[in-house]
Amino acid sequence: MSTTHQPSFWTHYVFSTDHKMIGKQYYFTAIFMALFATAWSLLLRVHLAWPGRTWPLFGTLFPGLFQDGVLLPERYLSLVTMHGTVMIFFVVSIALVSGFGNFIIPLQIGARDMAYPFLNMLSYWTIVPACLLMLGSFFVPDGAAASGWTAYPPLSAIPEASPGSGMGQTLWLFAMALFIASFTMGGLNFVTTILNLRTRGMSMMRMPLMIWTLFVASVLGILAFPALTAAAIMLLLDRLGSTSFFLPAGLVFSGTVLPHSGGTPLLFQHLFWFLGHPEVYVLVLPALGIAFEVIAVFGRRPVFGYRTSVWALLVIAVLSMIVWGHHMFVSGMSPYVGEYFSVATVTITAPFAILAMNLIASLWRAEIRLSPALLFVLGIIAAVGIGGLGGIFLATATSDQYLHNSYFVVGHFHLMIAVVTMFAIFAGTYHWFPKMFGREMNATLGKVHFWLTVPTVIVGFVGMHLLGVGGEQRHLYDPTAYEFLKPLQWLNVVITMTLGGAAAAQLVFLGNFFSSLFFGARAGANPWEATTLEWTTESPAPHGNWAHELPMVHREPYEYRVGRSPQGYDPQNAAPTAQPAMVAR
Amino acid sequence: MTDRRQAAEVVALITLFLGITAFTVVGFAVEWLPPVASQHGAGVDGVIRYLFNATGPVLVVGALAMAWFLWRYGRGLPTASPATNARAEVWWTVAPVIGMMAITEVGVVVKGFPVWEEMYAQAPANAVVIEVTGQQFEWIVRYPGPDGKLGRVTPELVDNTTNPAGLDREDPPALDDIVVRNQLHVPLGAPVSLRLRGRDVLHSFSVASFRVKQDVVPGIMGRTLFVPTTAGRYEIACTQVCGMGHYRMRGAVYVDPPDEYRAWLAQKTGWLQQ
Numbered sequence: 011m012s013t014t015h016q017p018s019f020w021t022h023y024v025f026s027t028d029h030k031m032i033g034k035q036y037y038f039t040a041i042f043m044a045l046f047a048t049a050w051s052l053l054l055r056v057h058l059a060w061p062g063r064t065w066p067l068f069g070t071l072f073p074g075l076f077q078d079g080v081l082l083p084e085r086y087l088s089l090v091t092m093h094g095t096v097m098i099f100f101v102v103s104i105a106l107v108s109g110f111g112n113f114i115i116p117l118q119i120g121a122r123d124m125a126y127p128f129l130n131m132l133s134y135w136t137i138v139p140a141c142l143l144m145l146g147s148f149f150v151p152d153g154a155a156a157s158g159w160t161a162y163p164p165l166s167a168i169p170e171a172s173p174g175s176g177m178g179q180t181l182w183l184f185a186m187a188l189f190i191a192s193f194t195m196g197g198l199n200f201v202t203t204i205l206n207l208r209t210r211g212m213s214m215m216r217m218p219l220m221i222w223t224l225f226v227a228s229v230l231g232i233l234a235f236p237a238l239t240a241a242a243i244m245l246l247l248d249r250l251g252s253t254s255f256f257l258p259a260g261l262v263f264s265g266t267v268l269p270h271s272g273g274t275p276l277l278f279q280h281l282f283w284f285l286g287h288p289e290v291y292v293l294v295l296p297a298l299g300i301a302f303e304v305i306a307v308f309g310r311r312p313v314f315g316y317r318t319s320v321w322a323l324l325v326i327a328v329l330s331m332i333v334w335g336h337h338m339f340v341s342g343m344s345p346y347v348g349e350y351f352s353v354a355t356v357t358i359t360a361p362f363a364i365l366a367m368n369l370i371a372s373l374w375r376a377e378i379r380l381s382p383a384l385l386f387v388l389g390i391i392a393a394v395g396i397g398g399l400g401g402i403f404l405a406t407a408t409s410d411q412y413l414h415n416s417y418f419v420v421g422h423f424h425l426m427i428a429v430v431t432m433f434a435i436f437a438g439t440y441h442w443f444p445k446m447f448g449r450e451m452n453a454t455l456g457k458v459h460f461w462l463t464v465p466t467v468i469v470g471f472v473g474m475h476l477l478g479v480g481g482e483q484r485h486l487y488d489p490t491a492y493e494f495l496k497p498l499q500w501l502n503v504v505i506t507m508t509l510g511g512a513a514a515a516q517l518v519f520l521g522n523f524f525s526s527l528f529f530g531a532r533a534g535a536n537p538w539e540a541t542t543l544e545w546t547t548e549s550p551a552p553h554g555n556w557a558h559e560l561p562m563v564h565r566e567p568y569e570y571r572v573g574r575s576p577q578g579y580d581p582q583n584a585a586p587t588a589q590p591a592m593v594a595r
Numbered sequence: 596m597t598d599r600r601q602a603a604e605v606v607a608l609i610t611l612f613l614g615i616t617a618f619t620v621v622g623f624a625v626e627w628l629p630p631v632a633s634q635h636g637a638g639v640d641g642v643i644r645y646l647f648n649a650t651g652p653v654l655v656v657g658a659l660a661m662a663w664f665l666w667r668y669g670r671g672l673p674t675a676s677p678a679t680n681a682r683a684e685v686w687w688t689v690a691p692v693i694g695m696m697a698i699t700e701v702g703v704v705v706k707g708f709p710v711w712e713e714m715y716a717q718a719p720a721n722a723v724v725i726e727v728t729g730q731q732f733e734w735i736v737r738y739p740g741p742d743g744k745l746g747r748v749t750p751e752l753v754d755n756t757t758n759p760a761g762l763d764r765e766d767p768p769a770l771d772d773i774v775v776r777n778q779l780h781v782p783l784g785a786p787v788s789l790r791l792r793g794r795d796v797l798h799s800f801s802v803a804s805f806r807v808k809q810d811v812v813p814g815i816m817g818r819t820l821f822v823p824t825t826a827g828r829y830e831i832a833c834t835q836v837c838g839m840g841h842y843r844m845r846g847a848v849y850v851d852p853p854d855e856y857r858a859w860l861a862q863k864t865g866w867l868q869q
Contacts, residue, residue: 084839158836164813165796165838171731172796172838258814260750262730262761262794267750274814275797309668311677318688340799342812345715349708356699363691370657371687373664375677380604380669388661392612395657396619399650402699408642408707411714412806415799415834461611468615472622479627479643481803485836491843494629494803494830572678 017553025135027127028553032134033113034446039134040105040435041520043141047096048513050089057081059506061488074153083487084173087156090485091174092144094159095182098289099189100141102431106296107231108133108196110438111224113446115200117544118218120209120561120583122554125202133195140188147181155182158485160286163256163278167248170263180249183242190235190242197235200228209543211563215320216582218542218567219313222320223299226327227292233331234288241281248273279341283334291330293427295323297434298365298394301387304437305369306568307540308384309376310578313568315368322361322368329358339407340414352407359402366394377571381538382456386437389464390430396468397425400475415485418478421471429467436463436519443523444537448550449530455522462515470509477501541581542567598671605669609662616658623647629803632829632850634822636806638710645706649698718788718820723781726790728760729798729811732840734831735759736779740771740865750794761794762867771865777846782856783826791817799835802848810835823850 017026026032053068053075064079075085112130116123124130147154156174157166161182169176204225208217217225244255252269256278259271306313313319335343335351369391378384400422404410413419436459443451480498482489489495489502536545543563547556561583565573569580624647631637668674718724726745728735737760739745746762746769753761759776762769781787791800793811800819801808809819831846851859 082839083842087836087839087841156839162797162835165836168796175838260794261813262750262753265754267753275812276815312679315684315687318684340808341810342815342817345711349711352703352707353700356703357696359695359699360692363695364688366657367687367691370661370664371683373661373668374683375674376664376668377671377674378605378665378669380601380608385608388608388612388665391661392615392658395654396615399654402650402702403643403646405699406642406646406702406707408639408711408714409646409702411711411808412639412643412803414808464611465615469618472619476622476625476627479623481629483801483832483834485841487839487842489842491845492830492832498627570677572676 027131029112029116029124032130033109035134036104036109040101043096043100047093050093054089055506059503061490086487088154088174091155091158102293105435106431115203118221118542119212120543121207124199126199129195130199133192136188136192140185143181143185147178150177152176154178163275183246187242190239194235197228197231209560216566219302220299223295226323227295230288230327231292234285237281238285241278279338283337287334288330293431297431300434300438301390304383304387304441305372307538308379308381309372310570311376314371318364319368322364325361336405339410348407355405382453383437383440385460386433390433393425393429415483416478417474417482420484421474424471444533444549445544447527448533449526450533451526452522459518463512466508466512470505473501473505539579541569541579543582546583602670605665609665612658613662620651632825633805634824635710635713639806642706646702719786722786722788724788728792730795731838732844734777734846736775738773740773742768742771744768746772770867773863774866779848780859781823781850782853783823783850786822789819796837797835798833798837801832801834802829804829826850
């Protein structure tokens with residue numbers, strides 16, 4: 011590969027077409043957005059724990075959100091909405107899928123770059139205005155969108171319905187449209203790259219599971235996101251063009267009957283969840299992909315059940331497209347349809363259990379090295395266990411009828427798409443940091459980060475489940491407004507304190523991350539003695555990924571302690587005859 | 596030395612993960628459900644309890660397996676080859692598939708559907724029919740009055756102070772319709788069929804003690820059916836975010852003995868006759 015021209019600062023760091031730089035750009039963008047989304051969640055958690063109390067300091071810092079030191083109810087809903095939207099789409103999606111995906115796909119399949127480097131750059135630079143629109147929407151009259159991350163009409167369609175349903179909701183929809191455009195470009199790039207640019211010998215069944223999960227997630231994203239695109243456009247038209255896709259006749263706001271007729275709000279819910287449910291797997295599957303990579307490397311053994319895992323992934327992908335209605339059991343949808351969705355949804359527990367069991371069994375006959383990355387993978391297993399089993403309560407229509415829209419749901423989805431995914435982001439960061447930046451992170455601080463994070467988040471989010479069983483509903487500005495919830499209020503205090511502690515613990519991670527960027531020990535090409543292809547090139551990988559020829563693959567991805575090599579592991583590119591047969595283990 | 600440190604770390608991790616599991620299981624074993632006050636509600640609780648009892652052991656077994664693997668393979672002891680073991684993989688795949696399908700489909704179909712069908716059954720002929728309209732941020736409750744018929748309502752006639760239900764004078768059955776705000780009186784032990792009407796944004800009518808929750812959707816007449824089994828006062832909550840006043844969209848249900856219920860109803864006059 012000819013790399014004769016030296017990239018300038020602009021083409022190297024800003025308008026880069028190098029997948030590694032774009033991956034890092036996504037990663038840093040996600041960290042930036044996470045700072046905001048975490049701060050919003052802290053503000054609303056503090057309010058929820060002590061709803062009556064005044065916070066003059068917050069009132070001074072955020073005059074638009076607080077009045078006389080008390081968070082305003084409409085701003086509370088804006089904070090909830092924006093926390094959810096930004097965390098799901100602008101933190102977890104872009105760190106886990108776009109960030110790690112971009113960085114790792116060409117390196118693990120043995121490619122010089124993504125199939126469409128320019129499209130890749132375009133995809134990143136479409137996310138940037140989306141982020142700015144989201145953040146900027148706090149400063150428009152009446153504030154940011156306040157209809158929840160699901161933006162159900164009519165609340166999200168009628169500006170009179172709520173302060174956040176004005177300009178804030180319009181900006182929210184435009185930002186989401188940009189996000190979807192970006193994510194679709196990224197997904198097409200991922201699929202094309204994985205299908206076409208694998209190096210010689212890298213058959214599909216030799217791909218690391220990380221690649222498999224990203225592949226399945228990208229296909230799901232491409233298939234599911236158009237439904238949300240359509241829903242967003244129709245909602246924009248209902249708002250700005252006086253159509254009635256989601257609006258029936260007879261809507262009355264402030265004594266005035268609106269001229270809409272013929273639509274139904276349920277249509278939006280179907281379109282939204284047709285995306286929304288696969289989106290959960292778009293996030294969770296790559297998180298499990300990272301878990302499999304890390305557990306193989308630090309368990310020093312092949313992933314248990316590689317083939318069954320791949321098949322389970324494919325089955326999950328198919329099932330995830332036909333179960334969206336389990337979000338709508340009490341929506342007014344026909345109860346017979348609800349029965350179908352309930353039966354179909356719980357079948358996902360079978361392939362999902364296979365993935366979880368394979369992760370646990372990958373510790374069987376292992377030689378465990380307790381790195382921070384592995385510790386967070388153990389945390390993923392714990393969260394998948396609790397969150398996955400808790401999901402059955404919500405997939406079962408009869409119990410969901412009670413638990414729907416309660417804190418049980420909030421706890422459940424936080425365990426699955428916040429804890430599992432963030433733990434995966436941490437594990438992936440500790441694992442690939444040397445390859446990304448050529449330095450190692452501090453392992454002791456990594457373990458401190460683990461020990462401060464895992465107990466606090468589990469107690470916090472399991473606590474939310476219990477609150478939900480007690481009947482506390484979500485989106486509730488002041489839980490003490492209800493007599494039957496007052497005895498549960500102490501749980502809200504516990505949740506705020508533990509999750510506040512968990513948020514503070516992330517300072518250890520950020521400190522470790524940024525100081526290691528400059529002062530971390532220099533990393534060699536393969537500091538973890540790993541087998542996949544990204545470890546066969548220098549750290550950080552050069553432009554074009556391999557200085558010379560692309561590696562050729564001769565074996566399956568995780569050959570630890572199964573070959574005859576004296577070093578105890580065989581990289582994927584190690585030739586079959588590299589070692590004589592005499593060193594039997 | 597390092598071996599001892601690693602062993603200590605392994606013990607700490609095992610303690611952590613078994614501790615998390617114990618916290619979760621004990622947490623769920625505590626009774627958090629508000630006391631049930633409807634007939635089908637006992638069935639809903641039965642499904643929830645069944646799921647606790649069925650999934651709890653799965654969580655514990657998974658945690659114990661992980662703990663054992665950490666203890667056995669986390670301390671640098673010599674271990675057997677981890678080469679692919681097809682037999683183990685088959686068992687490790689078949690067991691969770693059968694186990695999870697059994698646990699979950701029993702929950703959905705065997706335990707769940709009878710209760711689900713009870714909730715969504717056709718209202719029996721003797722059911723008390725009441726209409727509840729959800730609007731930002733209150734519940735408008737309408738009784739049919741002495742004629743037993745709910746009269747026509749029209750969105751154009753809705754006026755929050757003079758005619759909150761939008762009753763139509765032109766329609767004779769509407770004249771005696773009784774309208775109350777945020778108060779629902781129902782007779783003890785009788786099936787109650789609620790017609791749920793919406794006219795602005797989505798709401799959800801829920802009474803935690805009845806295990807009742809049904810979205811109120813503009814354009815669609817929703818319904819929910821329950822039989823109150825314990826007299827008393829319960830809270831109606833809106834459980835679908837509906838705007839800035841969502842948290843105070845609260846009402847009260849009074850489950851009265853039948854004669855008290857009749858007495859309460861008898862002293863009410865039609866909204867349009869006042």
